[in-house]
Amino acid sequence: RKEVEQDPGPFNVPEGATVAFNCTYSNSASQSFFWYRQDCRKEPKLLMSVYSSGNEDGRFTAQLNRASQYISLLIRDSKLSDSATYLCVVNAVGRDDKIIFGKGTRLHILP
C-alpha cells in the first residue's frame, strides 16, 4: 500500500458545484496532515492544515478520520480559479521533518 494515495482524477466539475477529494494514508502514527494546491508548472502552496476536529476556511472544509486513515477536502461553490491539482500531504513518521506527497488530484472547473 502506498504511503499516501489519492484519486488522480481529473475531476471535471461545473462552476458553482461542490466537489470532494479523499486521501488515504498508510501509517496510523502520522500526526500532521495538509492539503496543498499546485497550479500547472508552479510550486505547491499550502491550502490548509487538517486538524483532528476538522476545520473550515471559507469555501474549503478539511476533515480527518483517524480510524479509517483518510482525510478529505470539500470545496463548496467552486470557482474557475479553483482549477488546479490538490495534493494530500502527510508527515513521514520517524523520518525527522519529512513530508510525503500524494500524487495529487486534478480538478477542472467548467464554466
Place this chain on the structure above:
Amino acid sequence: GAVVSQHPSWVICKSGTSVKIECRSLDFQATTMFWYRQFPKQSLMLMATSNEGSKATYEQGVEKDKFLINHASLTLSTLTVTSAHPEDSSFYICSARDQGSWVGYTFGSGTRLTVV
C-alpha cells in the same frame, strides 16, 4: 509569513555541464531544507534532506555524487546537478519549514531545468 526564494527559475544547459540551484529562507532560519524533483504529471519526489552544517541525507535511488547539496548557513541551501544529462531535465523545488510558526512547509518557486 515564511518565504523561500529559489533561483534560477529556469535554466537550459548543455549535457555534461553542472548547474547550481539556490534556495534561501528569507525571513526565518532553516536548519533543514528539502529538495524535490517533479517530472511532468508526476508527484513531487523527495530527493534529499539538506542539513545545516552537516551532510545531506539522500533518499534511496538518488545519487549523492550527482546531486551535490551544500547547506552552509541557516538560510541557504544549494543543489548542484553535476554532469547533467537530458534525463535530469525536470522541475526542482526546495522547501523549508519555519519552526517558529505553524504554516506548514513553504516552497521555493521551483527551477525548471532543461538539459540539451
